[in-house]
Amino acid sequence: MTQSRPGNAYFPHIDGLRGVAILAVLLFHLDIALFSGGFIGVDVFFVISGFLITSHIRNLIEKDRFSLADFYVRRARRLLPALLFTLALTLIAGCILFSASQLEALGNSALQALFSVANIFLWLESGYFGTDAAMKPLLHMWSLSVEEQFYLVWPFYLLFFARRWSIAVLIIPGAISLVCAQYWLLHDSSMVFFMMPFRICEFALGAMAFYLYQSQIKTRALREGVSLIALALILTPVFIYQKDTLFPGLSAMIPALGTALLIHSTANTSTARLLGSSLPRFTGLISYSAYLLHWPLIVIYKYAFFPVLTWTAQLSIAVLSFGGGYLMYRFVETPFRKKSGHHFKISGKTLALTLLLSAGIITASSLIIIQSDGWPSRFGANQFTQEKIEEGMGDRFRLLSRLCKTRASDNCQVPSPDKTNNVLIMGDSHAPDALNMFLTAFPEKHYVMDTLPGGCPPLIAEDQSLLSPQHPDRQKCIDHNRKILSADYLKDFDQVIISVYFDWYRAENLAKTLEAIEALSDANIIVLGNYIVLNRGMAELVNQQIDIRQSQEFIKSFALYEQELKTLPSDRVVFISKKALLCDGDDIGSCRLFFNNKPFSWDEHHLSLQTGIYLGQKLKERYPEFPVPARPH
Structure with missing residues (x-):
């Protein structure tokens, strides 16, 4: 869910890992019983983010070229165009299909996603696996909010320890986060699931994979074995975890550790080369857009057609998610990130104007929807509003x-x-x-x-x-x-x-x-x-x-x-x-x-x-x- 080029390096197997993660999440959300633990795909994304963001920041700090303004502009280029486009599409679909109460709830969710607080409100309102939550088209925005909140604190943390850089700098916040997560799971599991501080342990594992990146395993056979074990640590929870698994905390560390080990193994293993091959890598490249699209498609289908996903619906939604994900990657994501020479094709001023205008339209539309109690007059008949x-x-x-x-x-x-x-x-x-x-x-x-x-x-x-x-x-x-x-x-x-x-x-x-x-x-x-x-x-x-x-x-x-x-x-x-x-x-x-x-x-x-x-x-x-x-x- 973040860029795959820390510094000048490119890691094809990381894009392949993204492909595995989005497939796990999609198959879980499509209610395919075999993939009952597919929700761990989000944890794979978190570890990848920790690795790439830390590597990007540290590389620039060491060259004395790191700028907070430049960092956040790059994050905006990476995340906001596709996010705003998804919010706009979902609001349009909601205005056409949703009842007053459902549309009003969507307006609230759009604002929460736009201001990166969706995870906080989902914690306060209900759990991820609840019936009410399952009919929210923007439910999945909680993970993006977690990432964006992480981006607000992590650069400052790394800058503070810029001259005292050590593995302990990464271990300490990760260990504190993990201990707190495991303790609070028994008291408020929903808070641990949604709130960013309890997920720092996963981002920190990715950061540690970067720190130890130069300390490669020398023996090829051992490196091959470690990469296979790492892949097993990621895939096994996909098939054995359930909705009632005590999660995250220690149980999230299994796929997170597997992800960190697989990143660390570099491309010089059979597993990494498989992940870096064309199809997994392509799936990873479009994973962010596919992730944004897949859940609104599922909810809209269940709302408008049938409450249970048939196999034809599952297949259709999967095709639409990846097909739409490719189109959004090609025509929304890429133009805002693509460079011509040393400069972005879309200038900073054009970027700022486009994003501000889009965000303003979405904010105004959401507020109008909320203020009108979900626009009940669309249907002519009396509607039960959210109020x-x-x-x-x-x-x-x-x-x-x-x-x-x-x-x-x-x-x-x-x-x-x-x-x-x-x-x-x-x-x-x-x-x-x-x-x-x-x-x-x-x-x-x-x-x-x-x-x-x-x-x-x-x-x-x-x-x-x-x-x-x-x-x-x-x-x-x-x-x-x-x-x-x-x-x-x-x-x-x-x-x-x-x-x-x-x-x-x-x-x-x-x-x-x-x-x-x-x-x-x-x-x-x-x-x-x-x-x-x-x-x-x-x-x-x-x-x-x-x-x-x-x-x-x-x-x-x-x-x-x-x-x-x-x-x-x-x-x-x-x-x-x-x-x-x-x-x-x-x-x-x-x-x-x-x-x-x-x-x-x-x-x-x-x-x-x-x-x-x-x-x-x-x-x-x-x-x-x-x-x-x-x-x-």
């Missing part, structure tokens, strides 16, 4: 907020002295749905909803391994479950309601939790089933005028594990089916999808406030008294 969707999601907590205001205690999640009136709502981000439902049906009860924000169902100790290493609150979830699944905590409650999102958390995991609660407490338990789970937000589907009853490919699950939950082996457990309350039969066509003109969910599966209230009303009809199962005799 309406966020308002709807926030409404889920309205009854909880009202409940807290009526209680004298500063902490509204404190049980009352009357144990028989206390109801504990246990669950994950679906717990507010249960509160809306039961508070509507039985407002006289004292509800306590002690949950984490999301993704943390009630797990006994032996099931805590189900929590992905990438879970942003993994340790908090473990500590939370240790607290609530204890006799001391449960003793204050006569009723426990469990409302969770069933997916990786299965009915069998719930059965173990129920067993633990029954052993720790004499409380009776109510379990709520799932309703409809989508692979795209319901509000967004309404904006696209997609009826999920006709287009069931957008349905991920419907009343998942219903049969298993109906037969839970306990006299103290009652199962309440949302499907039975909201549908007239087993077919999804008999189910209600709107309540007071609001969708049953604003996103993929969390129930809207209106749905929760309706469920409460139906529950009250079915159970005039609080639905307590008979205690075992």
Whole structure:
């Protein structure tokens, strides 16, 4: 993703490495299961950047010719034309195809990418592997933001140590970065994934490959062996890493080390000559443009045509990515970098004017899109804007907020002295749905909803391994479950309601939790089933005028594990089916999808406030008294 000519040297095998990296990323993003760890291609790019940028800066420092202004102009020539062109194309496509909410989100993403802060906002908003993130056409700009942030600090660091140049200058920041990354992975894996300081260890490995470049392995056979091992270190993670691999940190060091070793092996090995041959080298040359184009193409296809990539779609997107990548490399990248003699064909003044004008147009367009709430009038019909969707999601907590205001205690999640009136709502981000439902049906009860924000169902100790290493609150979830699944905590409650999102958390995991609660407490338990789970937000589907009853490919699950939950082996457990309350039969066509003109969910599966209230009303009809199962005799 950076230039391949440090000083006057050219390394064909580095361009070949870029070709391997972009193929890995593309095949991973095309949802080809064999390449489940293809995301490590980005780490290969980072190591290459560390090598080339460090070599470029050091060569010029040693010749007393390094200029910060010249360095950043060269970076602008290399990165900005293709970036601005991609942003413009994506915005145009978004204006034609995207709904108001999706276009508004795209406008925000374009600004974040333009100002090199996409990684920061993605960390704050969601994870790389999340459903919401997967529908962002500019999601991949996070890596470019990381590189650009690295370029802001690394030249100053190397200049500071210009006269104290040693391997320690590179090892120390790399080691600090790696230790911090590995430590924070257990606390906030999303931050480690997206934030530049935790990636310095990868750039530093590339810099060390440059420092040690003159210390070549003398024995040819050993050099050949090292290059083969290096290639294996890069390729093996592509096939064995998964989305839930604890990453980056130490696991990222395997492909990063392989990249550094392969760079260091020079072109005098069979592996390097293979990588430097025509096809890998050509793929590497167009890799930056192909990288920029491939992800918007994938998202646009999934949005406009089909949520799952067919093999014909995968092939078409691959061809368009590389074909479009070549055209962009040839007609956008190259003109701004090509020299005529000792001077660039496009002068510095023309470059500055072109880039400033383009950036200004993109900034203005993005701001207009955001200000107009995504330009909903394009479609003539009413659209759910991003503001309406966020308002709807926030409404889920309205009854909880009202409940807290009526209680004298500063902490509204404190049980009352009357144990028989206390109801504990246990669950994950679906717990507010249960509160809306039961508070509507039985407002006289004292509800306590002690949950984490999301993704943390009630797990006994032996099931805590189900929590992905990438879970942003993994340790908090473990500590939370240790607290609530204890006799001391449960003793204050006569009723426990469990409302969770069933997916990786299965009915069998719930059965173990129920067993633990029954052993720790004499409380009776109510379990709520799932309703409809989508692979795209319901509000967004309404904006696209997609009826999920006709287009069931957008349905991920419907009343998942219903049969298993109906037969839970306990006299103290009652199962309440949302499907039975909201549908007239087993077919999804008999189910209600709107309540007071609001969708049953604003996103993929969390129930809207209106749905929760309706469920409460139906529950009250079915159970005039609080639905307590008979205690075992």
